Amino acid sequence: MSTHSKAAAKFIADAERTAWHDKALYAVREKRDKMARTVPEWEDLRRMSSEIKRHTLSHLGHYLEEFERNATANGMVVHWAADADEMNATVWRLVQEHGGRNLIKSKSMLSEECGLTPYLRERGVDAVESDLGERIMQLLELPPSHIVLPAIGVRREEVGALFEREFGTEHGNSDPTYLTHEARKHLRGKFLTAFSTATAQQLFDRWSKLDKYLLVKYMDGNVKSEKADVLTFLDGDGGPAHFVDNGNGRNIPDKIQFPGYNEKWKRAVAKDNGEILRVVK
Numbered sequence: 545m546s547t548h549s550k551a552a553a554k555f556i557a558d559a560e561r562t563a564w565h566d567k568a569l570y571a572v573r574e575k576r577d578k579m580a581r582t583v584p585e586w587e588d589l590r591r592m593s594s595e596i597k598r599h600t601l602s603h604l605g606h607y608l609e610e611f612e613r614n615a616t617a618n619g620m621v622v623h624w625a626a627d628a629d630e631m632n633a634t635v636w637r638l639v640q641e642h643g644g645r646n647l648i649k650s651k652s653m654l655s656e657e658c659g660l661t662p663y664l665r666e667r668g669v670d671a672v673e674s675d676l677g678e679r680i681m682q683l684l685e686l687p688p689s690h691i692v693l694p695a696i697g698v699r700r701e702e703v704g705a706l707f708e709r710e711f712g713t714e715h716g717n718s719d720p721t722y723l724t725h726e727a728r729k730h731l732r733g734k735f736l737t738a739f740s741t742a743t744a745q746q747l748f749d750r751w752s753k754l755d756k757y758l759l760v761k762y763m764d765g766n767v768k769s770e771k772a773d774v775l776t777f778l779d780g781d782g783g784p785a786h787f788v789d790n791g792n793g794r795n796i797p798d799k800i801q802f803p804g805y806n807e808k809w810k811r812a813v814a815k816d817n818g819e820i821l822r823v824v825k
Contacts (some may be wrong), residue, residue, distance in 0.1 A: 555697070565697055572693065628658035635660060639669055646737045651675035653691060672734050674726055683710055754777050760787065 578584045600607055612622045622636075627633035631654075639647065647669055650659060664671040677694035681687065683706055683804045688694030695703070700756065704712045704718030713726045755779050761768050769788040770777075777786045 560602060561697075561699075564699065569696060571691075572696075631658050632660055632663040636664065636667060636669075639664070644736065645669060647671045648674050648731075648734060649678075651678055656688065670734075672731070672732060676724060678708065679731075750778055757786075 553581070555565075564627070583589070615622050620781070623634045626632055638809065645668070647664060649655065649671060652660075655661065656678075661671045661673065673682045677696075678688060679691075680695040680698060680703055684698070689697040700718045700720055700723070703715065703723055705712070707713040707716055707718075707723055707726055711730050712727055713723065717723075754774075757774060770786060771788060780786070
């Protein structure tokens with residue numbers, strides 16, 4: 545008997561759970577059928593999708609190479625792997641190169657079949673599933689039971705007990721909306737890692753330098769000349785030396801221009817501050 549057959553036999557031995565599972569799965573099927581009836585060309589679309597899938601799989605090598613060419617042309621790096629071991633090793637190497645210790649995963653059957661998450665966790669990487677169903681199964685230390693609905697075999701009461709144990713949620717609360725919000729709260733903490741906060745600090749520093757640049761260059765409507773473009777200022781030290789010195793004093797910019805303000809700008813100022821700027825005769 546195969547592993548799947550053994551697992552199935554164990555599952556259906558629980559008649560109550562089997563009945564509940566069938567009801568849950570058929571509820572999903574009923575929703576699908578209901579939506580299908582709203583699309584008159586549903587069967588034609590299914591046929592076309594099947595033909596596209598069959599054609600793509602029959603010419604997979606061609607389309608993979610085409611994808612690589614297009615992705616590379618857009619600045620991406622494509623990695624090839626012959627099997628699960630090579631794929632996992634490649635991801636692990638990339639994580640090491642970037643000094644990563646945390647990894648937020650999106651739903652992927654490829655990584656599931658290759659065992660990527662446990663592979664990384666064994667090497668000290670906090671690999672976390674971001675899909676709710678996948679996250680539930682990860683916390684239960686079980687593989688997904690369905691390709692689209694990975695946690696279809698888990699009751700909400702069981703999820704409530706799981707989240708209470710793992711996240712400290714309210715005792716006995718198995719409301720799906722509540723549990724979903726609590727799962728999101730937990731994941732937010734995973735996203736706010738040292739890497740994300742460092743990236744945010746870099747962005748803040750860059751905006752601060754841009755603020756300084758704009759203030760110096762355009763203060764009082766006087767446009768100062770520069771030795772290079774704005775990116776040089778932002779990527780460099782961002783100091784006064786970026787602007788041209790006129791030789792008559794420390795850090796005094798040369799060739800100040802007075803472009804003035806156009807009529808549209810003046811009218812806008814007058815409209816917003818008319819009473820303040822009104823000249824009393």
